[in-house]
Amino acid sequence: MTLPPPFDWRAAGIGPGPDVPADRRVTRDNWRTWPFTRWAFQHARELVPSRALPRAERPVPLIARPIDTAALAIDDGEGRQLDFDGFLARSYADALIILHRGEMLVEHYANGMTPATPHMAFSITKSLVGLVAERLIAAGTLDPDLRAGDVVPELRPSGFAGATLRQLLDMTDGTAFDEDYANPDADVHRYSAAYWTPAAGHGGVLAALPALVGTDALPGQAFRYRTPVGDVVGWMLRRATGKALATLVAEQVWLPAGCGDEAYMLVDTAGMEIAGTGFNATARDLARLALWLMAPDQRALVERLLAGGDRALWSAAMPPRPATGSYRGFWWIDHGAVPALVANGVYGQRLWIVPNEALAVIAFGSHPIVSNRFTEPLYDGLFASLRAILPG
Template identity: 50%
Template sequence: MTLPPPLDWQIAKIGPGQEVPPEHRVTRENWRLYPYSRWAFQHTRELVPSRALCRSTAPRRLDEGFVPLDDLPSVGDDAGGAISWAEFEAQTYTDAMLIIHNGTIIHERYYNGMTRHTPHHAFSVSKSFIGLLAESMIADDVLDKDAPVTTYVPELADSGFAKVDVHHLLDMTDGVAFDEDYANPGADVHRYSANYWTPALADGGVRAALARLTGRDHDPGSDFSYRTPVTDALGWVIARAGGKRLADLFYERMWQPAGCADEGHFLVDTAGDEIAASGLNTTARDMARLALLVSEGTGIPTAARASILSGGNRDLYAKSKYAERSRGSYGSQWWVAHDGFGSISALGVYGQRVHIETETGLIMIRFGSHPLASNLHTDGLHRRAFEALRNFLR
């Protein structure tokens, strides 16, 4: 598929007093589509209701020691050629790229009008930090990973989640039937997401939609399949176990300990509940602070970090369609590579990535507005970029 070149496309370029042409107006119906997404992913609060994550009372200072990545050995492109680091960022429709090595920011670059203080939509990167929140609560005995989901959410007693335990949600081995194929216009994920931000098509919000998921593909624990509603179910369980709104629990256990220095937010669905699976919006620097919780292991329970780094069931992952991504696993809502670098990743559609290597001290935060939803289109390019970066930093 031939894609248009990256655009510096912003509604902000319309002059004062000028009417925005209808074809350039960003709406709830088009904001996730290119090129509207180029502006919308940095302005979600103007399009969808949200709940604030206030600035931490003890913001963490991030050390800086910038390294010119123009000197980086060329990144291999998909055609077998070579491109510069700047070309890699441009070709992947980057809005923000921030790299940390051994706790110090060595590279920080913004495109498309984004700045250091601009929050960006993280999409399914949210899932991984909801997983971290759940593991933190499990480590502190606030949440029982072996308890049935219905212990916390009896409203799911007649759904496909009825015989599922919390740990099945964490590893997405619950078996509830759901089609997550973004390329299929008729897939379940498109009807389900209407409950996020399309009131005219919604029917009671995400929680009501979860209760209507009654089908099953397999027994709990017998297969792995990545599906967005599973994280929303986990978010509901977390809120019930913690006795507070999800955003409040996230602030207390993640945002505040990380020392996040800007205001972030969770988008809320058509019923007013936080969107656990894809609602987090942060600045690049605050996403880096959240990533450092996992990388450094400070500010979170030791057992929570250990559970994430151990990953999920590798045999189940190897049988899944995601085995082409790595010889890894999926556990605690994180993609775990099981390589020699201690690599784990949080991934979101349209180019959102958090990559952490616990053995090399490397962290990459990237926000983007790629025209294509699936990150599989740029996985190979990112793998080669990580390799070039590692070799450069040795």
Template identity: 55%
Template sequence: MLPPPIDWREAGLGIGETVPEDRRVTGANWRTWPFNRWAFQHTRMLVPSVPLAGADTPAPLPESPADLSGLRFAGEDGETIDWETYVASTYTDAMIVLHRGAVIYETYRNGMTAGTPHHLFSVTKSVVGLVAEQLIADGAITADLPTAAAVPELGTSAFAGTTLRQLLDMTDGIAFDEDYANLNSDVHRYSASYWTPEVAPGGTLPALATLDRREAAPGTAFRYRTPVADAAAWVLRRATGRSLASLVSEHVWRPARCGDAAHFLLDTGGHEIAGSGLNATARDLARLARFLMAGGPVADALIAGGDRGLFAVGAANMRPDHSYRGFWWVNHAPPAALIAMGVYGQRLHIEPENDLAIIRLASTPLPSNIASDPLHGRAFAALRTHLR
């Protein structure tokens, strides 16, 4: 049983002399519960960052509130719960439901507001994937671009022999243990290049160069691993001569008319963290969702999904009926959904067929989203039925 949600203001979490020392959020504890309840809304106070430029005039979000109080579905323990219980019990910081272009539900909890940027973790990967897919669609780069040709520093690593497409679809075959529950796993050592300059001062590029093991030949199996997104970002930087923030601004944020405060966290080498660094408001994610639901070559190719056979090799038991394309999860079970997810409860769920998008930002006690997938699935199914 997970601990109950807390109010960080009542608990005294934060930074400052008035906060008891054992309650202060620090560079060492900010990603752990309960300190994350405060930290995910204040990352710029904890980690170096760079602003993300958006549209001068953000796209309007019309409002058409709907009453969701009548929704009922099975909770985590099999009991019947309502919508409010679901939202409150899942450590929600912000949630928006967008239907037919209008916001029908919007809530902020845990001290968050509509203007507060929230740490998105691996939703960042999906935004970076949009940049890459747009550059490929425009002919600015090729999907078959060899990783080591663009980034020679990776030529002696296991990334040699991989292509940009294989990175974007996570079929590159690099061996990497992303078990957050195991404190000795690769992901915890690698993340020092994000947050711990005294351990890994050079950032992600030298850390990527040390990944020298394979578990599969390139292009033969899917497996989800965070550093692959950082490798893809280095390919994009070198192929374009541009910073990642400028690429996201030009190819995603401004076209979607996102315009609230947003920023990228920087790795220990001073570069934007592509695997986990974007911070943005729930409303800007709603604008991004509406932009993608409008369709177009990139959005249409993403919702069509990746190679389901390769996905089944590496993730058959993780998410049945899914595939992975351009750093997006794709659920092929009707209605088809395009999904961006980040640890600790971040989720952007888009159903183009139903003109429906659900944005959830949270600060859960546990990083993994796998255990909560069934509950969210039941909640979204009840919502879908209600809207019909």
């Protein structure tokens, strides 16, 4: 597939408002389609209502130790080698930070983005919500065997009702839902109206979730990744604790990690924070989150995640990949020779953490294609190249 070249939204005149020519005007209807994504993913709260997170009073300092990126030779997954600039262009990166042993080796921005610019993280949002749930479970505040329909009676008509919190966090609840972004008739496009389209999404996800009544497996019998599961867990967390989701994310993750830049969660058409997507933050604050997760005092949490979910179920759902991965607590787990935690978001968002090597990559992007199948091989190549040139 031939893809359009990346461009800077400022030079192209992309933006909102009546004074912008119609073919370059960003609206609430087109903001998730190319080329409007180039502007929109850095300005989501100007289009969709949001709820801000508090900032740490003393943000964790980030220490820079730049390396020469000329040493990076990145396999693009198709047999070609890219230099670092070629990788950035092919991945449509808006921001990229590489951390190693507590220091920033690379901090790169493009497309008008700056260190202070929040960017859409998409499904990395789920991974933050997963951290909240895992910490509350570890503290004894939540029982992982709680069933969705018991915590949230409104979900009893849905396919989620009999699934436990643990099964939901590991995406093995069995509720039927088609998340094929390339299929215009897929469930995900109708469901997302509850996020973004006031006229069609009246009532938000709290109205949309009970209507998802189908199942394609018994709870605990199959792994399938689906965005509404994040919203089910978000609803359970609110109901079980009596707190807003933004408050829980701030208390359990954002403030403990020392994140100090602007961050916010988009809210759905009913005014509730979206748990399945919509978190916005700076690349530097995701770097602080990675440093926090790699710190010794979070080792128990990380080890529980790295233990992973059911590898056989993951392998059955992800052919032809080898059974070296799983899914746990809304994180993708790499069980390779050096285990890694991975949080992904569509359009090229990445948070890749290798605790045993004190190595992490944070990336924001605005790729023309929703699915990450175009960027995943590129990031695999970057990770392999980093491991080749950095000491373990």
